[in-house]
Amino acid sequence: MSIKMKLKEIANVEMGQSPDSNYVFEYDDLAMPFLQGNADFGDISPSPQFYCSKPLKQAQTGDILISVRAPVGAVNLADQSYCIGRGLAAIRPKNSHISSKLFQNIISANKQSLIRVAQGSTFEAISKNDLLEMDIYVPESDLLQKIDNTLDVIEQTISQTRIIIEKLNNKKQGLLNDLLTRGVNLHGNLRPSYEDAPDLYQETELGFIPKEWDISLLDDVATRGSGHTPNKNVPSYWNGGVKWVSLADSSKLDQIHISETDKEISYLGIQNSSAVMHSKGTVVLSRDAGIGKSAILTDDMAVSQHFMAWKCSKRLNNYFLYYWLQQDKPVFENIAIGSTIKTIGLPFFKTYKIAVPSISEQEKVSAILLDTDKYLSDEVNKLNKLEKVKIGLLKDLLQN
Template sequence: MSVEAPKGWTAARFRDAMRLEQRREPIDPTRSYKLLGVRWYGNGAFLREERIGEGLSAQHIYRVQPGDVIYNRLFAWKGSFGLVGDDLAGCYVSNEFPLFAARLDRVDPQFLLRVLQHPRTSERADAFSTGTTSISRNRLSEEDFLHFPIDLPPLAEQRAIAEVLGAVEEAIATSEALIATIVDTKHATMRELLTRGLRRERAPMKPLPARWVLGRVAEAITHIPADWNLVALTKVAKLESGHTPSRDKADYWGGEIPWLSLADTDALDLLEVDQTSQCVTPKGIDNSSARILPKDTVVFSRTATVGKSSRMKRPMATSQDFANWVCGPTLSPAYLVQVFRHMKREWDRLQEGSTHQTIYMPVFKKLQILLPSIAEQQKIADVGEAFDIRIAKERETHKTLTQNRDALAQELLSGRVRLPDSIIARHRDKAGQAA
């Protein structure tokens, strides 16, 4: 992958590491065939569909073997390269996905996978992709693919590199699984807390006092704690929309008043929003429908990333992409954020729009909310926030692991960093046997 191969490595092409394969066999019309696809950005081969042999053509599908490489001609520029793992043995691939067998005397399949996952490979695919129509403009031919350069270390070093990167990837997968578990646990816990309260199964219950039409935190809720109420959200919080001051007026922008826009939606993953990418001036506020909203206003993203919610750490204004709630004395802002964050299924149901999904302001005026006492609201919010803090920490760990993996892959695959011989030595006997 470098201009000059590192010492002991061989400057080669993909054709030196793999060969085009077309393993055809007679089709049994009564048999079920598992057909593979390839995900984008190096996420590999996967079982795409299962079809009965009747209607399939032996000329159009190929049998794969573990260690094979497949890619999607149309989306190679998006990194749609995959390695067939042991779990996909006995599957097939249609001829829309070129199939290649690794030359095991030259390359280790797991090392080859890391090369395919590297951004440099998709960048080359983008440069080589050709076509004149909207469908074919990004197609990567097999000939061009096999022409891509690759620097090949000795097989033992290839296996050592794959082992090291694989260990980091296992840590990333463990991190992802932990995050998913915490998210699922939070959802189950908050469903109980937001519908039954802190007493849960010990709470005296009463039938819902009215029909719960919009704003449900869970399905099939017929009873609520006896000391709770179902109220219109606008009865306990003031709904405020945002606005964008004129972009043509330079003196409306660059002030000291934070202005929340779509560029800041990632900040809504935090418990409080403190900084914004843009600020406006008092003149910009005075000459627009934008308003400076108080600290602890609950802000909700109603377009683009619909459903994200947080609260303002200090006074700020927002664009029209947000619905904002100034809570009254009977509603805790922290509790409302947790209610909103739990309502993903409801937000999905309420979105409208053929091009861009959004929730329109009239919907917010009809939202209903379960209202415990303010003290119980705060305790429920504390539980939700504890989960959110843990999830944020684990996501930061995952981000760091991913960045480290990418940086390490860059250095190891280019040969700028070489592994100690003590690590490589463990693989020399295997490499010798394969050769």
């Protein structure tokens, strides 16, 4: 059984405080690793990017680091001493009979109550008192080791799955670079590199590409379009069954396809605005927040003005274009302008060029990348299921 109690009964809380920026550096082997918020949180412990020579508040090894500002409730384990800024707090158990890992899980299992408190404040944040008054379930001492052992099994599986996902991501990035610069031969095998077979390549404004490939304006091999937002003050323009891709769908992009949208508009809304319907198979790309994210429409949909949309001609495979845009994401991010919301101006896309292999080679390249993405997607789904199982198991173990 578990005992319900307040956090203050079994732990102390150290709220973070931002140090003087004059003492914060990108690297200093004599300074303490510095965490301003949860941006440097990892799966278990942080990976700090900055260091502080005069810390004001510190977390000790074994402390539970928790985000106290949006997003509230993210948790990591301090694997060393850290200087902590005002976006974090360090939770320090009073007794050593609970392992740091189990205590981290106990905090994670009860963080929803903190999130609810934060959402009720003007600025999404929680105070020291909110933490100390948090209700938690603590297992009786004779169950601690059993619960630790049970959680270890699933956490090892989760860790192994994350390693597989990291390897697949690295493989995908390598394939993107190789396949979109070297392509494949008639047998579907990757061409030798330029260094190994320079006679197979030509120098272009996009770099060295196979001699069989062309360089083309994207506008010459695809029909470019965009979208619009109907008047939000006219109810009949909204919720009319037309899927409408907007910035609210950013999390759904970069997963090859997009099939559902956060908002819908109506055909009346399309008729009374500059919005247009884009056909199934159209490739869309965000040119504002979430710059460079892309996807392929699985249905006829409309998009907001924050998106570009391309309907491919017979010379261009839409999956090839999707992967080309994925590879070029750093380019889009670098040319984005604007301080409040970065954006890519429309003139950029009028002169945007891509390499164009034969359609059969595009299909072969796309098939290889799609297979890799399928393996990656399967592992990500597996990880999501494992984490849900862990959360459910954790609640059962702690509350029953």
